[in-house]
Amino acid sequence: MPIPPITLTPPFNVVRCAYIDLGVTDLDAAQDFYDSTLGLVTTTRDPDAIYLRALEERNHHSFALRKADVATCNALGFRVATPGDLEVAYDWFNNGGLDADFVERPYQGRTLRAQDPNGSVLEFFCKMDQADRLLQKYGTYRGVHPQRIDHFNCFSPNVQTSVDFYADLGFRTTEYTDTDDGTELWAAWMHRKGTVHDIAFTNGVGPRLHHVALWVPTALNVIHLCDVMATTGYLAHMERGPGRHGISNAFFLYVRDPDGHRIELYASDYLTVDPDLEPIRWSLTDTQRQTLWGTPAPRSWFEEGSVFPGVAVRDPDLKAEPVIAH
Numbered sequence: 001m002p003i004p005p006i007t008l009t010p011p012f013n014v015v016r017c018a019y020i021d022l023g024v025t026d027l028d029a030a031q032d033f034y035d036s037t038l039g040l041v042t043t044t045r046d047p048d049a050i051y052l053r054a055l056e057e058r059n060h061h062s063f064a065l066r067k068a069d070v071a072t073c074n075a076l077g078f079r080v081a082t083p084g085d086l087e088v089a090y091d092w093f094n095n096g097g098l099d100a101d102f103v104e105r106p107y108q109g110r111t112l113r114a115q116d117p118n119g120s121v122l123e124f125f126c127k128m129d130q131a132d133r134l135l136q137k138y139g140t141y142r143g144v145h146p147q148r149i150d151h152f153n154c155f156s157p158n159v160q161t162s163v164d165f166y167a168d169l170g171f172r173t174t175e176y177t178d179t180d181d182g183t184e185l186w187a188a189w190m191h192r193k194g195t196v197h198d199i200a201f202t203n204g205v206g207p208r209l210h211h212v213a214l215w216v217p218t219a220l221n222v223i224h225l226c227d228v229m230a231t232t233g234y235l236a237h238m239e240r241g242p243g244r245h246g247i248s249n250a251f252f253l254y255v256r257d258p259d260g261h262r263i264e265l266y267a268s269d270y271l272t273v274d275p276d277l278e279p280i281r282w283s284l285t286d287t288q289r290q291t292l293w294g295t296p297a298p299r300s301w302f303e304e305g306s307v308f309p310g311v312a313v314r315d316p317d318l319k320a321e322p323v324i325a326h
């Protein structure tokens with residue numbers, strides 16, 4: 001059985017995915033894309049970094065974009081409930097043979113930096129500086145009207161290992177894809193916050209970030225962004241969609257930032273808080289899994305991603321290929 005039992009009393013309390021930390025090679029280009037085009041709001045721009053938030057977010061940032069020589073995903077940020085959770089997490093990682101250490105991060109409290117068993121870099125925090133509430137300042141809405149960060153999706157060289165690890169931390173699986181004989185996981189979607197996912201894993205060369213997603217109010221916001229990007233020099237940055245996922249039911253568009261980091265605009269998934277919610281199984285060969293309307297994803301979508309700095313990647317253990325557009 002590829003899906004482990006749920007853990008209702010995990011060792012420490014992860015609330016949700018909360019920020020992405022990306023290395024970008026040109027801060028001005030990044031600000032034009034994330035702020036002026038997507039519609040995120042710049043909370044602070046420092047000489048070497050831009051911190052942005054979406055419209056309903058009270059935290060100082062959900063996107064930290066740091067000047068770098070090469071594009072990288074520096075960390076996946078998760079909020080925990082209490083300062084004590086950070087202490088428990090420190091011991092839990094180190095006692096389990098996984099390195100974890102406290103680091104300093106601007107505009108947020110004590111932060112624990114760790115790696116999961118496949119090498120993805122994680123940061124956990126419980127306090128962040130607060131910013132103005134913009135939800136009802138409708139005059140500030142631009143771009144795709146992004147409301148909040150929704151989830152991370154990562155390439156994993158062994159999805160079963162990833163799922164087992166995050167299940168121990170209380171993440172619950174909502175949907176998954178496995179091989180036709182039901183013995184090996186190809187992808188899984190897992191949550192803490194009561195939506196389809198906070199993090200998902202796709203079989204592939206990893207660990208790498210596949211994409212980070214922004215939740216947007218409606219499909220019409222996504223279509224408007226398509227019109228904007230198609231007429232402001234960003235046509236080539238639209239990689240896949242718009243469309244409707246089979247998995248998650250979300251209306252989606254995948255775009256690439258100036259450094260190639262992949263961003264998903266994501267609307268209308270569903271509530272998953274009931275602990276006995278049965279995970280939904282999908283077949284790897286079902287094209288409606290990717291897109292309800294049947295259109296396969298392009299090859300780049302299965303092959304390109306953002307590396308974690310200094311973390312070696314490896315080929316996936318499972319050799320199985322989904323349906324790919326030609």
Ligand SMILES: [Fe+2]
Nearest residue numbers: 151153213264
């Ligand atoms: Fe996604």
